[in-house]
Structures are given as structure tokens and as C-alpha cells.
Amino acid sequence: xxxxxxxxxxxxxxxxxxxxxxxxxxxxxxxxxxxxxxxxxxxxxxxxxxxxxxxxxxxxxxxxxxxxxxxxxxxxxxxxxxxxxxxxxxxxxxxxxxxxxxxxxxxxxxxxxxxxxxxxxxxxxxxxxxxxxxxxxxxxxxxxxxxxxxxxxxxxxxxxxxxxxxxxxxxxxxxxxxxxxxxxxxxxxxxxxxxxxxxxxxxxxxxxxxxxxxxxxxxxxxxxxxxxxxxxxxxxxxxxxxxxxxxxxxxxxxxxxxxxxxxxxxxxxxxxxxxxxxxxxxxxxxxxxxxxxxxxxxxxxxxxxxxxxxxxxxxxxxxxxxxxxxxxxxxxxxxxxxxxxxxxxxxxxxxxxxxxxxxxxxxxxxxxxxxxxxxxxxxxxxxxxxxxxxxxxxxxxxxxxxxxxxxxxxxxxxxxxxxxxxxxxxxxxxxxxxxxxxxxxxxxxxxxxxxxx
Numbered sequence: 032x033x034x035x036x037x038x039x040x041x042x043x044x045x046x047x048x049x050x051x052x053x054x055x056x057x058x059x060x061x062x063x064x065x066x067x068x069x070x071x072x073x074x075x076x077x078x079x080x081x082x083x084x085x086x087x088x089x090x091x092x093x094x095x096x097x098x099x100x101x102x103x104x105x106x107x108x109x110x111x112x113x114x115x116x117x118x119x120x121x122x123x124x125x126x127x128x129x130x131x132x133x134x135x136x137x138x139x140x141x142x143x144x145x146x147x148x149x150x151x152x153x154x155x156x157x158x159x160x161x162x163x164x165x166x167x168x169x170x171x172x173x174x175x176x177x178x179x180x181x182x183x184x185x186x187x188x189x190x191x192x193x194x195x196x197x198x199x200x201x202x203x204x205x206x207x208x209x210x211x212x213x214x215x216x217x218x219x220x221x222x223x224x225x226x227x228x229x230x231x232x233x234x235x236x237x238x239x240x241x242x243x244x245x246x247x248x249x250x251x252x253x254x255x256x257x258x259x260x261x262x263x264x265x266x267x268x269x270x271x272x273x274x275x276x277x278x279x280x281x282x283x284x285x286x287x288x289x290x291x292x293x294x295x296x297x298x299x300x301x302x303x304x305x306x307x308x309x310x311x312x313x314x315x316x317x318x319x320x321x322x323x324x325x326x327x328x329x330x331x332x333x334x335x336x337x338x339x340x341x342x343x344x345x346x347x348x349x350x351x352x353x354x355x356x357x358x359x360x361x362x363x364x365x366x367x368x369x370x371x372x373x374x375x376x377x378x379x380x381x382x383x384x385x386x387x388x389x390x391x392x393x394x395x396x397x398x399x400x401x402x403x404x405x406x407x408x409x410x411x412x413x414x415x416x417x418x419x420x421x422x423x424x425x426x427x428x429x430x431x432x433x434x435x436x437x438x439x440x441x442x443x444x445x446x447x448x449x450x451x452x453x454x455x456x457x458x459x460x461x462x463x464x465x466x467x468x469x470x471x472x473x474x475x476x477x478x479x480x481x482x483x484x
Contacts, residue, residue: 061108061116065129069349069360070421070435071162072096073139074118074129076108083108083118086139087423089157090353093138094424104287122286122326123419124394125347125363146427148188152181155197155431158423161353162435168449169204176200190427194219197431207389207416208434225414228386231321238466239321246471247271255296256280256289262300267482268313271474272300274333277325277391286326293329297336298373306374314379314481316474317399320410320460324390327419334398335370339377342367343441344398350435362439367398379484380406381477384452385460388413394438396452401441407480410473411460413451456480 061076073086073093083106085096099106104121108129111117116129144150156177166173180196188196194213198221201209209223224230244252251263259280263271280292305312317333331344343364352358369375384396393413399406418434425431437446458472459465465472 061110064132064135065116065118066132067118068128068130069351070127071158071353073132073136075135076101080108086135087158088136088139089154089161091157092144092154092426093136093141094143094154094426096424104285122328124327124331124365127349128360144426147186148184148193148427149181149186151193151425151427151429152184152196154425156181156200158421158431159201159433162350162421163433164350164356164359164418164435164437165204165206165448166356169206171204194221194429201433206434207414208418208420209432210420211429211431213429225386228414231387235461236321239461242461242466242469242471243273243318245469246474253299255299256292260293260296262296264305264312265478267478269478269481270300270305270312270315271318272315273318274392274395275321276323277327277329277395279325286328289326289329290332293332297333301336301374301376303374306376306378312376312378314381314477315376316381316383316477316481317406318383318474319388319392319396320383320385320473321387322389322392322395323387324392327391327394330391330395331365331367331398333395334367334402335375337376337380337399338367338402338404339369339375340403341369342401342403344401345394346439346441346444348437348439359437364441365398367401377404379481380404381481382406382408383410383460383473383477384408384413384454385411385473386414386451387461388451390414390416393417393447393452397438397440397447400452407456407477408452408454409456409477409480410454410458412453413447415447415449415451417446417448 061080064073064075066073071088073088075084077084081101083099083101087094087096101108106118106120109117114131117126118129119126160173180200183196184193190213197211201223204223205226206223207225211221213219247263247265252261254261257280259275261273265271278289281288304310334344344367345365346362347365348359348362350356351360382396382399388396394417396413416434417438418436420432421435422430422432437448439446456476458476460473
């Protein structure tokens with residue numbers, strides 16, 4: 032699914048959907064009930080293979096989840112051997128293994144659990160204990176958290192009190208992929224974040240945008256995707272491509288529309304003249320320093336324009352044992368396949384990163400680490416939040432999210448969760464001093480290195 036970004040609660044409850052394409056074939060033979068490996072989910076394929084109904088499960092609960100129209104633009108289910116199938120989402124990478132069940136579990140056919148505050152607490156805590164992979168890394172004893180907070184919850188606990196308790200439980204994780212929503216107001220929404228990375232305010236975003244425009248020249252910038260994609264060709268022959276997210280490029284708010292808009296921008300940027308011949312770019316700067324994430328698939332879409340040879344971007348796996356956080360689904364290689372519909376850029380590349388490079392911004396950075404012509408990373412560590420967000424519901428209708436996956440380096444097996452991906456060259460990134468003085472050390476370093484070869 033889409034990678035939500037709780038750092039600014041961007042799209043924390045957005046699910047990209049679209050009408051199935053006319054060529055999508057329904058999977059009627061797959062009609063029935065399936066359980067996923069990992070992800071704590073049971074799904075039912077219905078309506079002649081045209082509909083996927085999800086149920087969010089733990090050992091103490093089963094709650095109705097999303098209903099998705101099956102089709103190439105949203106999600107597909109394909110057979111994968113006796114009693115097995117593969118579930119894939121268009122906006123995500125990899126797939127989920129499905130195993131056939133004889134019927135819907137009893138808990139999923141029972142009435143919705145009571146909205147009693149204690150039932151809400153139990154579902155919330157249990158979802159984390161069964162799916163969150165990083166308690167040891169965060170030095171959090173989750174059972175001790177339950178022992179501390181569960182006695183505070185009674186049948187008379189108010190919504191405001193319960194929200195405060197659940198928030199207090201997950202805030203110490205300082206995880207940018209955790210969130211809790213009970214209503215529409217700012218006071219009804221909580222998103223986790225690193226201690227060293229406060230929420231980006233509107234004023235900070237304005238200062239960053241002003242700094243970028245000053246550094247590359249406002250008159251040179253071309254924009255697409257509601258301003259989330261921008262490009263400038265600089266006087267020194269360097270191209271500057273900035274991406275501030277991988278979703279919501281259009282008012283349609285669908286993955287298909289986002290992909291089409293990204294293609295439109297990349298077609299205009301990576302022309303034959305800029306990628307080959309005497310007028311080709313001397314180098315390309317990809318600026319991901321303020322990138323709130325979105326679709327990993329769109330991040331790979333960018334990587335595919337920057338290589339002429341296939342390679343493995345990363346290994347993706349999900350936690351797969353309710354009792355043992357060290358056990359995961361088999362690591363699935365995710366590949367970068369060169370774009371075949373036009374020119375690709377294979378020249379020198381510099382990637383700018385920082386603590387506001389989050390989620391799909393990080394998996395894109397990670398995907399480019401395996402590029403045959405290795406890029407130079409400049410700036411600061413990325414945020415350290417790679418997983419898709421497991422979006423869940425509570426018995427009282429509230430929603431929350433948590434990570435349950437790892438994206439591992441295919442060469443070393445390393446997971447960059449927590450610390451993030453370190454740069455090759457460390458520079459200040461959007462500090463008060465840099466913004467106040469009009470300096471952009473990371474971009475200046477990238478241009479100097481690219482022009483010097």
C-alpha cells in the first residue's frame with residue numbers, strides 16, 4: 032500500500048484507488064478466503080474475482096478493513112501453486128503470499144467488538160506486539176508498557192483520556208511511521224517523529240523553497256505534479272531534479288494519475304538531447320532532502336530512468352510471527368528494470384538527502400545505491416523509516432498505523448531503519464544558519480563534484 036508519512040501526517044489515511052482497467056481479467060477461480068503471510072490480514076475474494084475484502088486480525092480481534100476493486104490499476108491476485116496465491120498492490124513493490132482458508136474465521140463473522148475503552152486498548156496493544164519489528168532497537172519493553180497503562184483504562188475512560196494513553200504508549204518509539212487519529216482536528220491526530228527531526232512547519236517549508244529557488248534560479252525552474260516535481264538546467268551543464276514526494280501529483284489522487292504525471296515530467300526532463308551527445312548533462316542532482324514519501328513504485332519509476340542495466344534495488348520482508356519479532360517472511364528481491372519507452376540517463380549522479388528524506392524518499396535513495404554507475408550521496412542521514420505503513424482500525428472507529436517491514440541492502444543484508452542511510456559526503460542540510468545566510472552547502476558540493484568529474 033501507499034507509504035504514509037506521519038512526520039507531517041501527510042496522507043496518513045489516504046489509500047490510492049482507481050477503477051480497474053478494461054483489460055484487467057477477474058480472478059473468479061480465486062474466489063474464497065485467504066490469509067496473508069505476515070500483515071495480520073485475512074482477505075476474501077468476492078464478486079467473481081472483482082472485489083477484495085480485507086479483515087484486520089490479531090489473536091484477540093478481527094475487524095473489517097478495506098474493500099478494494101481488483102484490477103491492474105489497484106490490486107491483483109494471481110495463483111501461485113496449490114492453495115497459494117500472490118496479492119500485489121499497484122502502488123507498492125513486492126507481493127504478499129496468500130494461503131487459502133476453508134472459511135472466514137469465526138472471529139471475523141462475529142459482531143464487531145465492543146467499543147469499550149478496554150477493548151480498544153487491547154486491540155491497539157496487541158496489533159503492535161504482533162507486528163512491530165523494532166522494539167529491541169528502540170529499547171522499549173512493550174509488555175511493561177501494557178502493565179503500566181492498562182490499569183488506567185476503565186469502562187468510564189473518556190475518549191480524550193484514552194487518546195492520551197494510546198499516544199503516550201507510542202510516542203517514545205519516535206517512529207515516523209506511527210500515527211493515531213480519532214477525529215478531524217489537529218488535537219485529534221498524533222504522528223510519531225524522530226527526536227532530532229521536528230515537524231516541518233509551513234514557515235520552514237517556505238524558507239526551504241525560497242532557498243532552493245535562490246540557489247538554482249526561480250526563472251529556470253519548471254514544475255509538474257502540483258509543484259512536487261521541479262527541474263532546472265543550470266549554467267554549468269548540471270541538471271537539478273527535485274522531488275518532494277511520491278504521491279498526490281494530481282487532483283485525481285490515484286496511483287495511475289500520479290504515475291502518468293511523473294512520466295510526463297521525466298519525459299520532459301530526460302530528453303535524448305540531455306542524456307546523449309555533445310549537449311548531454313555533465314551531471315544530474317537528484318534532491319530528496321525534503322521528501323515526505325508516498326509510493327515506492329513511483330520511486331523505482333525514477334530509478335528506472337537512471338540506468339541502462341537491471342539490478343536489485345533492495346530486499347523486502349515483513350514480520351511474520353506474532354510472538355517472535357525476529358522472524359520475517361522470506362526476503363523478496365525488488366528489481367530496477369531500465370525504462371524502455373525513451374531515453375535513460377546513465378551519467379554522473381549526486382543524490383541529496385537529509386532527515387526529512389522519509390519513507391519512499393529513503394527507499395528511492397536505497398534503490399539508487401545499487402545503480403551500476405554509483406551515485407554520490409551528499410547531505411545528512413535519511414530519516415530511518417522505510418516500511419510501508421500498516422493502516423488499522425480500532426473497535427471505536429479510530430485509525431492508527433505502524434511499520435511492519437524491513438527493506439534490506441541486497442549486498443550486505445543491512446537494514447537502515449533507525450539510523451537511516453548515511454551520506455558519502457556530509458554537509459549541513461537546511462539549518463537555520465544555512466537558510467539565514469542563503470547558503471546551500473549540499474547543492475554547492477554536488478555541483479562542484481559533478482563539474483570536476
